[in-house]
Amino acid sequence: MSNKIAVITGGNRGLGKNTVLSLARKNIDCVFTYRSHKDEAQQVVEEVAALGAKAVAIQLDVSDILGFAEFKQTLESTLATQWQTSRFDYLINNAGHGSDSAFADTSEAMFDNLMNVHVKGVFFLTQTLHEMINGWRAYY
């Protein structure tokens, strides 16, 4: 039986990396994203291979929803070439960051970025990819 496949945002470090490695130990393969740390992403790909699973890293900025259509195309071709499938099993919207500024010092640009990464990006990335998730059913 072929491995399940998870798509995880922000998988090159922190909690996302831990999730990728934890899934690999359960024989679950991953396509994960990184925003800027390609070197860290490559290291995670190698650690997953050493655990006997497979991972592919793709660059994505989750605050830029205009990039989601291209990400979907890249994901589709990655799934086709690496797993001979058009679908995956789990979507984990992990990418994000805290705010270093105090409440009184938070600018509108900082607020907008937090919302774009943690709310708007999560909503529209899920909307972009949901029909590719195994078991997804429309209830409307």
Ligand SMILES: NC(=O)c1ccc[n+]([C@@H]2O[C@H](COP(=O)([O-])OP(=O)(O)OC[C@H]3O[C@@H](n4cnc5c(N)ncnc54)[C@H](OP(=O)(O)O)[C@@H]3O)[C@@H](O)[C@H]2O)c1
């Ligand atoms: N750690 C905690 O205690 C804690 C508590 C509550 C919530 N969280 C949430 O859990 C998630 C992971 O936290 P963490 O501590 O593991 O963070 P982290 O170590 O700082 O890693 C953040 C990850 O998100 C990616 N990322 C950040 N902004 C991005 C963007 N605009 N587009 C795409 N990727 C982006 C980073 O990619 P690059 O490295 O390539 O930039 C990195 O892979 C975050 O959403 C965070 O807000 C964490």
